[in-house]
Amino acid sequence: MGKLKGKAEQVKGKTKEEMGSMTDDKSMEMKGKAEKVKGRAEESAADAGARMRGIGEKKKR
Template sequence: MGKAKAKAKQVKGSLKETTGRLTGDRKQEAKGHIEKLEGKAQEAAAKIRKPGK
C-alpha cells in the first residue's frame, strides 16, 4: 500500500472516530481509532520499503 492510500485510511479513521465520539457510539469510535492506527502502520511500512521517496 502506498503512502497516499495509507494517509487516506488515517483520515477516514479519524472521521469515523470523531463521528463516533460526537454521536456517543463507542463502537464506531473504536473502529475509527483502529483504522487510523492501521493507516499509520501502513504509512510507516511504505517508508521502510521505499526509503527516500
C-alpha cells in the first residue's frame, strides 16, 4: 500500500510542479517538488519494509 501511495504522491507533485512552471507560480512549483520527494521517500520506505519482511521470513526457516 505504501508504494502505491508514494507513486500517487509523486504524480500529484509532478502535476503541481508543471502547473507552477506553466503559470510562473514558483510557490506551486516548489510545493510540487516537495511532494515528489515525499512520494519517493514513501516508496523507498515501503521497499525497505518489504525487504526486511523478506529477511525475517528467511531467518524463520
